[in-house]
Amino acid sequence: MELRTLRYFVAIAEAGTVTAAAAALHFTQPSVSRQVRQLERQLGLELFVRDEGRLRLSAAGRAFLPLATQLLAQAERTQAAAAAIAAGHLPTLTIAAPATTLTDVVAPFLATLGPGDPMPAVRAEVPISVYGALARGADLAIGATPWPAGLDGRPLAxxxxxxxxxxxxxxxxxxxxxxxxxxxxxxxxxxxxxxxxxxxxxxxxxxxxxxxxxxxxxxxxxxxxxxxxxxxxxxxxxxxxxxxxxxxxxxxxxSLYAAWEPDHYAATTIRAVVERLAAFCVARYGPEVTPL
The missing domain is CATH 3.40.190.10 (Periplasmic binding protein-like II)
Known part of the structure; x- marks a missing residue:
């Protein structure tokens, strides 16, 4: 089942005729009709009732329409997210840190983020496993020991x-x-x-x-x-x-340290956030917390 045939089905359901749907999609009428019949064969469903040149959604078609619409919407969101990833943009920034660090350092910093910044998410980790969180999906880890070999990092405060x-x-x-x-x-x-x-x-x-x-x-x-x-x-x-x-x-x-995967697709964005976090620590606690 291809997204293209789903789009044809939804277009016909909304337009009411193959002719109108084909015009909206900028395809020929025979091509659209052929693709919809192929979709029906793949699904084993009769999606339309053919009635004197017009198409009416069958009971199965009415049940399937919201599913197809949701799937197409999800596909569009996925394509947009993929484009953002390809451009190095970070839609969500997941930060792993011990609970105390999340409460007293990370959370106050997150309050300074603006609408153009990634949506933050946090993950509380016990200190011994905090850097391992990067292999489990976190984008940024903050710990109290220097980061392990193989990671990029920066002393924070x-x-x-x-x-x-x-x-x-x-x-x-x-x-x-x-x-x-x-x-x-x-x-x-x-x-x-x-x-x-x-x-x-x-x-x-x-x-x-x-x-x-x-x-x-x-x-x-x-x-x-x-x-x-x-x-x-x-x-x-x-x-x-x-x-x-x-x-x-x-x-x-x-001492607090920040670390991230060097080959992360948004490594430049993560590093920029880390630099802001380091400056935030100095502003919050004073210049004496600047790492040597």
Whole structure:
């Protein structure tokens, strides 16, 4: 079954006669009639009732008409999408990143996109598998480790790690805190499979220190909620919630990297979006997050 014969069928159904349909399609009447009869044979359906030179849709034809119309519309959309792909345009941009990065970095950036930008889609990935998402259909992956060999990429930002305390905490008047001071306090930390925790663990080990009192959470937002209740200091990379006061943890940060397939048909568009995302990070968090 060819799209051309479907177009002939729909044209006759709309025009009411083969002659009118042939004129609209700029084909000869015998050619249009022959193609429609071929379609009927392929489908095993009598689509029209022939009545004194006019054609009326049969019951089968009335049932088949919306299906044919939908198929032709989908074919037109597919052709338009193929043309966009051939031109290197990206109709939809799928971004894969850990949940925290999606919430605090990607989502605010997406709010700045305009009508001429690709339609965004996001995919939450655990950190260890984020770059593998490119092989599963994502266009852009954002992780906290350098991208693997074989991919194109760019450092995005070096974001701070924050220690959050409630307004009444003795540290609420400070803007930063050392790792040495932190380890002696009750800490509300992400579990070790999260990059902020790993970064803090490395800093603690490098300073030959040890935690005194640690409570682990799989949700940075929950850790902040518990900190707001006065039960400890939340150390996470997320933006502040629950009116907590942020202190930058000295000497510890999270580096973000963007990666994409080098042979992606819209690699130029993806790179341009990444450059805008890097500039957005600097505008949002300050020039100090510019990667070295």
């Amino acid at each position: 070096d974001l701070p790690l924050w220690a959050y305390v409630p307004a009444g905490h003795p540290w609420a008047g400070r803007s930063e805190v050392s790792v040495e001071a932190l380890v002696g306090e009750p800490l509300l930390l992400p579990t070790p499979d999260y990059y902020p925790r790993r970064a803090l663990d490395v800093a603690v080990a490098s300073a030959r220190l040890a935690y005194r009192d640690v409570h682990e959470f799989t949700s940075a937002e929950v850790a902040q909620a518990v900190a707001a209740s006065g039960r400890g200091i939340a150390v996470v990379s997320d933006d502040a919630r629950f009116d907590l006061h942020p202190l930058r943890v000295l000497g510890v940060g999270i």
